[in-house]
Amino acid sequence: LTALQSKSKRLSNTLYPWAFSKRFTDISRLVRSFQEDYGIVFSVGNAGFKSALLMILHIRENLGCDLPVEVFYNGEKDLQLSSIESLSLIQGVAVKNLQDYFTIAHDRNYHSKPFAILASSFKKVFYLDDDVVLFHSPKTMFNESRIFKTYGSLFFKGPSYTAGNSQWARWFLKSPSITANTTRFFRGISKDEVDASVMLFDKSRLSIVHALLTTCHLNLKDVRESGLDKQLPGDKETYWLALELLRIPYKLSPYNAGAAGTLQILDSGRVVPTSVCGPLAHMNENRK
Secondary structure, eight states, rough: OOHHHHHHHHHHHHOOOOSSSOOOSSHHHHHHHHEEEEEEEEEEGGGHHHHHHHHIIIIISSOOOOOOOEEESTTTTSSSSHHHHHTTTTTEEEEEEGTOOOOOOOOSSSGGGGHHHSSSEEEEEEOTTTTTTSHHHHHHHHHHOOOHHHHHHEEEEEEOOSSSOOOHHHOEEEOOOOHHHHHHTTTSSSSSOOOEEEEEEEEEEEHHHHHHHHHHHTTTTHHHHHGGGGTTSSTTTTHHHHHHHHTTOOOOSSSEEEEEEEEEEOTTOOOOEEEEESSSEOOTOOOO
């Protein structure tokens, strides 16, 4: 058993040297750091501080959700000390520096998100972008989502902007699953499949931990700049593609993305009854 553990540690360190060079020495120590059962995670820089602060207060005061919150930033220049202090004053909120956990680039962008999810102390993670507005408590999703309970992850579909590159997708994944083959991404309909502003992960499942490690690897700066950025818009698709690479089952939310806003009004004053101007909107599995 000791020999097997030693080999496993060497393999993990070889595959993910950025993950096991600071706080964690191997994957077992990483898993043992997940001490809290449930929690909410944000990845926030200076630009997103105000919206994240308002969102946390909304979750606490309007939705009545007391789940612990962890806010991650990437390096001392990413989030001002005054902002860190303001967030830390809210009960149940901890603010943490990703640089204390992993050896990664000091860049502020979407690519910090999977590292925050992985570093969090929660077994079950509700990830939120700072500009999201919730109408239901995160506890509702944890308790009611059949997809999350079955697969250990939950993703919502994003909008279709422009045609995708299914040729590259099928080169990247030689044997895609049935789920992948039904996506707009693999059918060349859209270069966007998932909206990564709201996601759920169950890190008590080792398979999900490995998937997040793979997701983080795909979001490393040198990996992105070696060519992946040309094919993938940000971090959005890397979460389910990592599950595909590791042959881990998953399922997307069944409903398409919508919009919450007002009907479009043309310059002529005519109202377009089939066009809504506003932010992205999602329904859960119970159509709420």
